[in-house]
Amino acid sequence: MFNPLRIVNRICVKAPLQLQRFQSGLAPAKKMVVYEPLPKLRQGKSLMLYIKEAQYKKFDPNGTKRKILDKSNPEKLRSGDVVRIVYKEQSPVVGAVIAINKSGLGTSLLLRNMITGVGVEFHVPVFSPMVERIDIVRRPAKYKGRTKHYYIRNTRLDVGDLESSIGVKRKV
Amino acid sequence: MRLPQLLYGRIFMRTKAMLTSPASIPFLETSAPVLKKSPEGKRLVREFLTRPGLIGVKRGMVSFYNEATGEKYPATVLEIDQVEVVHNKTLSKDGYIAAQVGYGFKVKNQTKSLLGHYATAKVSPKEKLVEFQLREESQLLPVGTQLKADLFEIGQLVDVQGVTKGKGFAGVMKRWGFSGLPASHGVSLAHRSAGSTGQNTSPARVLPGKKMAGRMGAIHNTIKNLEVLDCSAENGYIVVKGHVSGPKGSYVKIQDAKSTLRP
Amino acid sequence: MLILKSMINVIDNSGAQIVECIKVLGKRPKGFASIGDKVVVVVQKAKPIQPGVTGNALSHRVKKGDICRAVIVRTKKHQIRPDGSVIRFDDNACVLINKNDEPIGTRISSVVAKELKEKNMNKILSLAPKVV
Numbered sequence: 001m002f003n004p005l006r007i008v009n010r011i012c013v014k015a016p017l018q019l020q021r022f023q024s025g026l027a028p029a030k031k032m033v034v035y036e037p038l039p040k041l042r043q044g045k046s047l048m049l050y051i052k053e054a055q056y057k058k059f060d061p062n063g064t065k066r067k068i069l070d071k072s073n074p075e076k077l078r079s080g081d082v083v084r085i086v087y088k089e090q091s092p093v094v095g096a097v098i099a100i101n102k103s104g105l106g107t108s109l110l111l112r113n114m115i116t117g118v119g120v121e122f123h124v125p126v127f128s129p130m131v132e133r134i135d136i137v138r139r140p141a142k143y144k145g146r147t148k149h150y151y152i153r154n155t156r157l158d159v160g161d162l163e164s165s166i167g168v169k170r171k172v
Numbered sequence: 173m174r175l176p177q178l179l180y181g182r183i184f185m186r187t188k189a190m191l192t193s194p195a196s197i198p199f200l201e202t203s204a205p206v207l208k209k210s211p212e213g214k215r216l217v218r219e220f221l222t223r224p225g226l227i228g229v230k231r232g233m234v235s236f237y238n239e240a241t242g243e244k245y246p247a248t249v250l251e252i253d254q255v256e257v258v259h260n261k262t263l264s265k266d267g268y269i270a271a272q273v274g275y276g277f278k279v280k281n282q283t284k285s286l287l288g289h290y291a292t293a294k295v296s297p298k299e300k301l302v303e304f305q306l307r308e309e310s311q312l313l314p315v316g317t318q319l320k321a322d323l324f325e326i327g328q329l330v331d332v333q334g335v336t337k338g339k340g341f342a343g344v345m346k347r348w349g350f351s352g353l354p355a356s357h358g359v360s361l362a363h364r365s366a367g368s369t370g371q372n373t374s375p376a377r378v379l380p381g382k383k384m385a386g387r388m389g390a391i392h393n394t395i396k397n398l399e400v401l402d403c404s405a406e407n408g409y410i411v412v413k414g415h416v417s418g419p420k421g422s423y424v425k426i427q428d429a430k431s432t433l434r435p
Numbered sequence: 436m437l438i439l440k441s442m443i444n445v446i447d448n449s450g451a452q453i454v455e456c457i458k459v460l461g462k463r464p465k466g467f468a469s470i471g472d473k474v475v476v477v478v479q480k481a482k483p484i485q486p487g488v489t490g491n492a493l494s495h496r497v498k499k500g501d502i503c504r505a506v507i508v509r510t511k512k513h514q515i516r517p518d519g520s521v522i523r524f525d526d527n528a529c530v531l532i533n534k535n536d537e538p539i540g541t542r543i544s545s546v547v548a549k550e551l552k553e554k555n556m557n558k559i560l561s562l563a564p565k566v567v
Contacts, residue, residue, distance in 0.1 A: 032284060033291040037277035038254045038318070041408040047231045047251045050407060059237060093567070106235030106244075108519070115565050116545040118509065119525030122567075125235075130242035130518055154525065235519070244519025 055105050059127045068134055069100070069107060069126065075136075079147050082138040082162055083111065085124050085131055093122055094137065094166060096159040098149040109134075112153070114161045119153065137166055211267060219434070220307035224271035225427030226319055227302055228252050228410060230334065232420055236401050236411060247401055248416045250332075250424060252321040252408045256295045260312045261303070270305045271312055273319065274298030275423065300423050320405035329397045329429035334418035338390035348383040393417040397429050436512045437468040437527055443476065444528045446508065446547075447540030447562075450496045451531060453480040454505060468507050470514055471554040473536075476505045476529070495541055497531065503539065505529040506556055508547040508563075522548060522567065530559050538562065 042050050060066055068077045077083070079100060085093045095111025098121075111122045124131065152158050206213045228250035236247035259272035274290075276299035282290075290297045293315045306312060313319075324330055344350040344366040353359045353367060366385070369378050395416055402411040416424055437443060437456050445451040454476035459468045468474050478501045488496065497503060508530055513523035524546075531539040538559055546565040560566055 032287040034279060034287060035290070035294055035296045037296040038256075041253055041406075047249060047407075047409055048234075051234060051249055051409065051411075055234065058239075104234065105237075106519075108521075115567060118528075118545050120546065120567055121513075121521075121523045123513075123519075123521035125237075125244055125519040127235075127237070128242055128244065128518055128520075129237050129239050237519075242518045244517075 052104060056127075059105065059129055064133065065126050065131075068136075069102065077109075077134070077136065078139075078143055079149050080140045080143050081136050082166070083109070084135045084137050084166075085109075085111070086133050086135065087130055088132050089130065093124065094163050095120075095122060096162060098152065100147070112159050113163065114159060115163070117161075119158070215268075215307075219430050221304055221427055221430075222306070222311055222433060223323075223428070224257065224273055224304040224306065224313060224319065225330075225425060226252055226255055226321070226323055226410075227273055227275035227300055228332075228424050228426050229275070230416055230418055230420055230422050230424055231409075233415065234411070236413070245401065245413050246415065247411045247413055250410045250412065250416070250426065252319075252410060254296070254298075255319045256293075256298075257313050257315050257317045257319070258290065258293045258295055258298065258301060260315060262309055262312075268305060269307070269309055269312065270303040272301055272303050275300045275302075302423075302425055304425075304427060321403045321408055321410050322405035324400050324403055324410060324426070324428075326400055326403060328400050329432050330400055330412060330426050331394050331396050331429050332398055332412060332416045332424050332426050333392060333394040334416055334422055334424040336389045336391055336393045336417045337419050339388035341386065342388035343385045344383060347385060347388045350383070397431055436465075437472075437474065437507060437510065438466065441527065442479070443474075443505070443507070444526055445505070445531060446528045446544050447530045447538060448495070448542045448544070449531045449538075449540035450482045450484060450498065451478045451480070451501075452482065453478075454529065454531075455479050457502070460504070469512065470507050470510055470548045470550040471556065472507050473532070474505050474507065474529070475502065476531070477502050495539055497539065503531050504534065505531050506536075506551070506554070506559065508551060508559065514548065514550065516550075524548075 056066060067073055070076055077097065077100065079097050082094065082096050085095075087093070093111065093113075095113040097109050098112045099110040101108050101110065101123075105127045107126045108123045109126060111124060113120050113122075126134065206216065208214075208217075231249045231251050233246060233248050236245045237243070238245070254274075254276050256274055257271055258274040261268060261270040261272065263269055274295065277296050278299040279297050282297050287297060295316055339346070343364050345352050345364050350366055352364045353362050355363060366383075369382055369384070395414065398412040398414050398416070400410060401413050403409065410426065412426075418424065438459065439456060441456040443454050443456060445454055456468070456474045457477055458475040459466060460473040460475060463472070478497050478499050481497060481499045481501075484493070484496050484498060506529060507527070509524040509526060509528040511523060511525065511527055513521045515521050528545070528547075530543060530547075533539055536556070541562075543559065543562040543564070545563075546567055547559060547563040549560070549566050551560055
C-alpha cells in the first residue's frame with residue numbers, strides 16, 4: 001500500500017543572522033539540515049481548477065453543454081427560450097427557461113410549462129449524466145430585459161401549453 | 173470439594189475447624205488488577221484506529237454525479253499533499269502509541285528544535301503535525317513513509333475532523349437556538365434575551381452547564397461516516413460526500429470511520 | 436408541506452372540489468404531507484349529485500361534509516429528486532381514496548407527480564392523463 005522510503009538530497013539553509021552575530025566570538029553557528037520537499041503535484045496547478053476541468057471532461061466530453069452556457073457564444077441559451085431536455089432513459093421534458101442558475105457543474109435550468117392546465121416547474125441539472133442533450137426549440141421574437149423571469153408566473157405573460165404549441169408547429 | 177478462597181491476595185483452603193497461623197498460609201502472588209481509570213485501563217476501553225489516517229486541507233465544495241444512477245451529491249474536496257510519517261510514539265517512552273504525521277512543506281518561521289525533529293526523520297519541514305493514536309505498536313509505519321490519497325478506497329466510510337468556523341460572542345438565540353422573548357406584549361429591550369436562568373432561594377444559584385451567551389464555534393468537530401466518492405494518489409485529493417467542518421484552507425484529519433472498525 | 440387545515444384541490448370525478456386536511460397519516464419527523472403521502476380530509480366544497488345518478492355510480496361520489504382519505508399528488512412546495520432535479524406545481528392537489536388505497540373516482544383530470552410510483556399508487560398513475 002505504501003511507497004518505500006524515498007531517497008532525499010541534503011541541502012543546507014543558513015542559520016538566522018542574529019544568531020550568527022551573537023555566536024561570532026564563540027563557536028560557529030550550527031547549520032540546520034533541511035530535506036528537500038517532495039515534487040509538486042499537478043505541476044503546481046490549483047486543485048479546485050484541476051477538479052473542475054476533470055469533471056467537465058468526464059460529464060461533458062464534447063463541450064456542447066458548456067458551449068450552450070458560454071457567455072461569449074452568440075447562440076447561447078437565454079431566459080425566455082423554449083428548450084427540450086432529452087434524457088437517456090426517461091422521456092424528454094419541454095419548458096420555457098425562466099432562470100439559469102450558474103454554478104459550475106451544479107448549473108441548473110429552471111423550466112416552466114403548462115401541463116393539462118397546471119403550471120409545472122422543473123429544475124434540471126445541466127451536467128447530469130442522465131441528460132443527453134439540450135435542444136433549443138424556439139426563441140422569442142424579443143428578449144425580456146431581465147434574466148430571471150419569476151414575475152411571469154400566473155400573469156398574462158405566463159407560458160402556455162408549450163408541448164401542444166410545439167406539436168402544432170411541427171405538423172405544419 | 174471446596175474451592176480455594178482468595179482472601180487479601182492469599183489462597184488457602186480450610187478443610188476442618190482449626191486455628192491457622194498466619195505464617196503458615198501459603199502466598200500466591202497475583203498481579204494487581206488493572207484499574208479502570210488508569211492509563212492502561214482506559215486503553216482497554218477506548219476505540220483505536222488500526223492504521224494512521226491522513227491530514228488534508230479543505231479546498232472547497234463541488235457537485236458530484238454518480239455516473240451509473242445519475243444521483244447528485246454535494247461533495248467536499250480535500251487536498252492531500254506531502255503527507256509523511258514524521259515520528260512514532262511508543263508505549264514505553266511516551267505512555268501511548270501514536271503515529272505523528274505531517275502535511276505540506278514550510279521552512280519559514282520554523283524553530284530550530286522542530287527543524288532538528290524533521291532532520292532526524294529525514295523528511296522536509298512540515299506545515300502541520302497531527303497524531304493518530306493506535307492500539308498496537310506493530311500497526312505503526314516506518315518513519316518517513318509517504319501516505320497518499322489512495323490510503324482510502326472509493327466507497328469506504330471515513331471520519332473527518334476539523335475546527336468549525338468561529339462565530340465570536342454569540343447570544344443564546346444563535347448559539348443554542350432559544351426562542352427569545354415576544355416582540356410585543358410589554359417586552360422592551362429584551363427580545364433576544366434568554367429569560368430566566370433558574371429558580372429562587374432554592375437552589376439560590378445557577379446550575380452548572382446552563383446554556384448562556386458566549387463564544388460560539390472554533391471547536392473541534394468530527395463529521396462521521398462520510399463516503400469517499402473519489403480519490404487520486406497521483407493528483408493528491410480525496411472527494412467526500414457531504415460537508416466538512418471549517419472554512420476553506422483549514423486542516424482536517426481524515427481517518428477510517430470508527431463505526432466500520434467495530435466488530 | 437400540507438398540514439392541519441390546509442385546503443387542497445381534488446382532481447378526480449368523485450364530486451369533491453376542495454377538501455380540508457384534518458390529519459396527516461403515518462409517522463414523519465416534520466409532521467407535514469408531501470407528494471405520495473396520505474391524509475384524512477373533510478370535503479368542504481362538492482358538486483351537487485344529479486338526481487339521475489343512482490346505484491353503483493353513487494358509491495363513486497362524495498358530498499360536502501364527508502370525511503375520507505386522500506393521497507397528495509401535487510404540491511406547491513418543491514420536491515427534490517435523487518438525480519438533483521426539482522419539481523414544483525402551481526397548486527396543491529389530491530385524489531380521494533378508500534381504506535384499501537384505491538381511488539374513489541373513476542377519472543383523474545390533470546397531471547400528477549411520478550413520486551407516486553414509489554408509494555405503489557399505480558392505479559392513480561394509470562388513470563392520470565400525464566405523469567411528470
